Amino acid sequence: xxxxxxxxxxxxxxxxxxxxxxxxxxxxxxxxxxxxxxxxxxxxxxxxxxxxxxxxxxxxxxxxxxxxxxxxxxxxxxxxxxxxxxxxxxxxxxxxxxxxxxxxxxxxxxxxxxxxxxxxxxxxxxxxxxxxxxxxxxxxxxxxxxxxxxxxxxxxxxxxxxxxxxxxxxxxxxxxxxxxxxxxxxxxxxxxxxxxxxxxxxxxxxxxxxxxxxxxxxxxxxxxxxxxxxxxxxxxxxxxxxxxxxxxxxxxxxxxxxxxxxxxxxx
Ligand SMILES: O=C(OP(=O)(O)O)[C@H](O)COP(=O)(O)O
Numbered sequence: 001x002x003x004x005x006x007x008x009x010x011x012x013x014x015x016x017x018x019x020x021x022x023x024x025x026x027x028x029x030x031x032x033x034x035x036x037x038x039x040x041x042x043x044x045x046x047x048x049x050x051x052x053x054x055x056x057x058x059x060x061x062x063x064x065x066x067x068x069x070x071x072x073x074x075x076x077x078x079x080x081x082x083x084x085x086x087x088x089x090x091x092x093x094x095x096x097x098x099x100x101x102x103x104x105x106x107x108x109x110x111x112x113x114x115x116x117x118x119x120x121x122x123x124x125x126x127x128x129x130x131x132x133x134x135x136x137x138x139x140x141x142x143x144x145x146x147x148x149x150x151x152x153x154x155x156x157x158x159x160x161x162x163x164x165x166x167x168x169x170x171x172x173x174x175x176x177x178x179x180x181x182x183x184x185x186x187x188x189x190x191x192x193x194x195x196x197x198x199x200x201x202x203x204x205x206x207x208x209x210x211x212x213x214x215x216x217x218x219x220x221x222x223x224x225x226x227x228x229x230x231x232x233x234x235x236x237x238x239x240x241x242x243x244x245x246x247x248x249x250x251x252x253x254x255x256x257x258x259x260x261x262x263x264x265x266x267x
Contacts (some may be wrong), residue, residue, distance in 0.1 A: 013223035018243060021190050022066060022197045023231040026082040027053040032227065035116050035266040037139075039108030040156055040167070041148045045081050049227065053082045057228040058089035060249040061197075064232070068095050069194040072186055074103040074201060075157040082228070083199045099159045102182045109139035109169025113148045120265045123254045128265060132174075135217035141168035172220075176207035183211060191237055202262070205231065212242060227260035 027049030031038035045053070071087065073079045080099060086095045111119060111131065120128040131139045142149050151157075158166070167174070190196050198208065202225045210220040212233060225231070230249040234243055248255050 011099065016193055017194065017237060018127045018234050019190050019193060019237055020066065021186070021233045021235065022061070022068075023208055023233070024057060024082070024086075024197065025202050025205050025225045025227050025229070026079040026195045027051075027085075028227045029078040031113075037108040037111040037114055037119070039105050039112050039246060040076070040152045040155075040158070041112050042077050045078050049078070050081070050085060052053070052228040053085035056088050056250060057082070058086045058165065058265065059228060060230055061086065062090060062142060064230075064249050066230075066232075067195055068092060068197045070189055071095055071097045071101060071197045071199055072182065073097060073099050074105070074204070075099050075101045076104055076201070077157075079103070079199050079201060083197075086197075090192070101139070101158055102178050102183050103198070103200045103204055104158075106172060106175035106203035107142070107167040107170040110142045110146055112146060112152070116265050117267050119244045125265055127183070133221040135221060136171050136173050137171050138171045138174075138263055166239075172203055173217075175203050178206055179207045182265070183208060187240070191240055193237065199253065209246065213246070224259050224262040226255060226262055229255050229258065 005076060027045045028037060029043040030046050031041065032041040032075075033046040033048070041138045067090070068087075071083050073083045080097075083097055084093075085140055116128060116132075130137045142152070144150070153166075165178070170178075186196055186198060198205075200208075205225045206220055206223050207225060208232070211217065215223070232247050232249060233242060
């Protein structure tokens with residue numbers, strides 16, 4: 001079965017004129033559930049997040065007849081567990097998975113671990129929305145007094161991060177810049193015919209969308225990415241150009257409701 005799938009994928013790679021790329025934000029994490037800023041804190045998936053990886057992400061990918069030759073993910077467990085669940089559901093656990101710290105969520109600095117509504121009560125909604133969505137807005141740097149400081153500094157999953165690049169806080173702009181070297185690898189694989197899934201985080205998906213579609217700083221500030229909803233692009237393999245706008249896979253009403261939930265400060 002595995003050999004058959006491998007040969008079929010090689011043949012289809014050889015014949016294809018266009019290729020699709022799927023971007024995905026991981027399932028709901030325990031911090032998403034508590035409406036807390038998470039960033040580089042390594043929060044696990046919530047129970048609902050695990051279920052959504054199966055019942056929303058994997059199901060929609062299967063319904064769209066998508067298969068993968070490679071998955072790119074971050075070094076954070078919420079993205080890695082989502083990847084494992086999806087590949088298992090798709091009976092594709094043999095697919096190689098490459099994890100990269102450059103695909104980690106934006107480091108939310110000293111907001112890490114705090115509830116978004118509480119931060120909004122303290123600093124005002126406009127300031128919190130500016131930290132969340134303005135392209136160049138930097139949250140305050142994390143300090144050793146933050147309860148998650150040492151857990152982040154000492155997380156062995158970040159051992160590949162060069163010491164001089166280990167962030168204390170990041171704007172979306174900084175996050176986008178560090179994602180780009182991996183985007184070059186992803187694009188190369190995709191234009192060589194590999195069917196690629198990128199299972200990552202809200203800000204990283206937005207950074208990739210901004211880059212792929214050439215969106216302005218203003219336009220990307222209005223884009224919000226729900227958990228576990230696959231975003232699909234199609235590219236011309238010869239020219240590398242995008243041939244269709246991004247499409248979401250899934251129920252439009254569900255996607256609309258979840259997108260609005262992500263955009264709001266929440267409770
Ligand atoms: O860690 C986070 O993103 P993730 O859940 O995609 O990993 C952020 O806390 C999401 O918050 P935001 O939607 O205010 O950027």
